[in-house]
Amino acid sequence: MLDRRFVIDNAALVKENCARRGVVADVDRVVALDAQRKARQSELDALNRRANEVAREIGKTADPAEREARKEEGRRLREQAAAAEAELHRIESEMEQLLRAIPNLTHPAAPIGAEPVELRRGQTPIRQFDFPPRDHVQLAEKLDLVDFEAAARVAGHGFYFLKNEAVLLELALVRYAMDILVDEGFTLTSTPDLARNEILEGIGFLPRGPETQIYSVEGTDLSLVATAEITLGGMLAGQVVDADILPLKLGGVSHCFRTEAGAHGRATRGLFRVHQFTKVEMFAFTLPDQSDSMLDELCRIECRIFDGLGIPYRVIDTPSGDLGGPAYRKFDLEAWMPGRGEFGEITSTSNCTDYQARRLGIRYRVKGEKGTRFMHTLNGTAVAVARTLVAILENYQQADGSVVVPEVLRPWVGTDRIVPKQR
RNA sequence: GGAUGGGUGGCCGAGCGGUCUAAGGCGGCAGUCUUGAAAACUGCUGUGGGCCCCAAGCCCACCGGGGGUUCGAAUCCCUCCCCAUCCGCCA
Secondary structure: OOHHHHHHHHHHHHHHHHHOOOOOOOOHHHHHHHHHHHHHHHHHHHHHHHHHHHHHHHHOOOOHHHHHHHHHHHHHHHHHHHHHHHHHHHHHHHHHHHHHOOOOOOOOOOOOOOOOOEEEEEOOOOOOOOOOOOHEEEHHHHOOOOEHHHHHHHHHHOOOEEEOHHHHHHHHHHHHHHHHHOOOEEEEEEEEOOEHHHHHHHOOOOOOOOOOOEEEOOOOOEEOOOOOOHHHHHHOOOEEEEHHHHHHHHHEEEEEEOOOOOOOOOOHHHOOOOOEEEEEEEEEEEOOOHHHHHHHHHHHHHHHHHHHHHOOOOEEEEEEHHHOOOEEEEEEEEEEOOOEEEEEEEEEEEOOOOOOHHHHHOOOOOOOOOOOOEEEEEEEEEEEEHHHHHHHHHHHHOOOOOOOOOHHHHHHHHOOOOOOOOO
C-alpha cells in the first residue's frame, strides 16, 4: 500500500494513477477521513493526558474521601477516552481498507492503457514446421508423459500426474534454474508451501472472497501459497536490517496453488492453466535507488534461462491497466507455443517498490543515519515448470511425434530424445 | 499434541501495581584531551501520531500481537503468536 501521508498530500496524482490503471478507489474519502482522524486523535490525547494527571494525583493523596472523588473523575475520563478511541479505530480501519485498495504508483516509462508493448525477442527464432505441429496435450499422450484422467479422479479437473521423462524434465528444469541462480549470486531456498493469511495479504493476495485465487486451509489462518514470492517476501516481515546487506537476492522453489476462479475457456486445456505447479522464483530486497536496475537484472536472467533452453519468446512491457495492485512496473516473457499458434505467458517480473514492504513492515537502517525506511521488493519467475513443459514439448517436437530434449537439460534427463513407449 | 521456562529500546539485560519520565552495560553519534589515533571523561542516541506553514517545543501511544481488570499495568488475568528445554507422535 501507499504511504497514507503521500496519498493525502498528492491526492490528485494518486487519483490520476488509479484512473490510468482502471482501478476504482475513493481517494477523496481517504482525505476526508484523515481530517476526522486528526480531530479524534487530539481529543483522545487530551482525555488521556487529564486521566494520567488524575491517576498520578491519587498516588500522592492520603485523604480517603479525596481519593474516592478522584477515582470517580478518573473513571469518567477513561470512559470518555474509550469512546473516542473506539471511534478513532473505526475511522482508521475504514481508512486502512481504502488505502489497501489503492494500487502502487506506475513507472513513468510503463505503457499506459490496456495494450502490451513488445520490447524485444529472444535469441531463438520461431521454428518453421514442415508438418502440422501438435499441441502439448497430444504429444504428452503419445509419449505417456502426463495423466490428466487419473489426476481428475484423485483431485479433480486442473490437476495432473507427470510421468516418466516429464518427471525428470521437471527436476531438470528446477536444477537448471537453480544452477543459473547460484551463478547470478542468489541464495537458494526451498520454501514453505503454506503461509499465514497476513503474509499473503501483505504481498497483495486476498485469501478470502468469491474471486480469490487462494486455497485456504480450514480451521487455520494458513493458505496454500500461489507463488514463492509470498514466502520469500515474508521472510523479512517485521524486520529491520542493515542497509549493507542489500541488495539481497533469494531463489526459492515451491509448489504453487491457484484456484483459477473465474478462468474458463480455451486456455484451460492441458498444463497451461492448472491448480498446482512447481516454480523456481527469484526475489530481491533492495535499496530504493537499486530497484529499477534490479528489475532489468531479473528480466535479463529470465532471458538467459529461456535463451539457454532454446525456446523462442518475446519480452512484454505490461501496460498500466494490467499491472495489478503491487507492481510499479512489470515485464513478462511470453513463449511461442506452436500447438496454440500464439505466445503464452511463462514468466513475470515486477518491481513492487515499497508497496509490499510497507504492509509487511520490512525496513532497513543506514549506519550513522537516524530512523528506518522501507526497502523495495522485486520478484520474478525463474522457471514455472508446467508452462515451461508446454513450451518445450511444442517447440522441440519432431515429425514422428518424438520430442528432442533441450541440450542444457540432458545431463539430468539422461537422454537426448523422448520417444513413444513400446507396449 | 502435552509440560515447564521465556519474549523489555540497534544489541545484552534489570524491573514484577503509583518517584518507569524503563536502571545498568555494549554499540553508534558529537565534544574535551591529542600531531593523529586509542584510552579516559562529558553529552546525545527508538517508532508512530497530534498541535504547528516549518522548526523549536509541548502532548499522546507503544515493554511479542490482541483483549480484559484497575483511578493507575512492562508488572495482574484471558487469548493468540514466537523461542528454549523435556515428553509424546512421526517421514
